[in-house]
Amino acid sequence: MRESKVMPGFSDRLAAQAEARKALLAKFKPKPAVQAEGAFETREQKKARELEEVRARRAAEKEAARLAKEKAEEEARLARENDEELMLQLKREERKARKAAEKEAARAKREMKAQARRG
Numbered sequence: 001m002r003e004s005k006v007m008p009g010f011s012d013r014l015a016a017q018a019e020a021r022k023a024l025l026a027k028f029k030p031k032p033a034v035q036a037e038g039a040f041e042t043r044e045q046k047k048a049r050e051l052e053e054v055r056a057r058r059a060a061e062k063e064a065a066r067l068a069k070e071k072a073e074e075e076a077r078l079a080r081e082n083d084e085e086l087m088l089q090l091k092r093e094e095r096k097a098r099k100a101a102e103k104e105a106a107r108a109k110r111e112m113k114a115q116a117r118r119g
Contacts, residue, residue: 008016041049080086
């Protein structure tokens with residue numbers, strides 16, 4: 001007797017169950033992984049590379065700051081030298097201080113002579 005497709009028999013059900021079990025187990029089997037091409041760097045290598053990058057960046061920043069400071073100092077020095085008004089004022093102040101000291105010394109000398117004549 002031929003089995004009908006509408007009402008499957010016991011053997012058909014067992015075969016379908018076996019196929020379903022195989023399909024279910026196939027999902028859990030490990031699949032071959034795709035290997036990435038190129039060399040991987042280890043954690044130590046990555047850390048060393050990052051450390052070197054940080055050091056290089058800090059050195060560049062430090063050098064830039066040093067150059068900027070030198071440039072600012074040079075500009076300030078040139079500004080002081082080129083500022084004729086400031087230079088004249090400094091000369092005047094120096095001359096006034098010198099003359100005041102000379103005047104004070106002469107006054108003290110006169111007072112000493114006058115005291116020597118009196119006493």
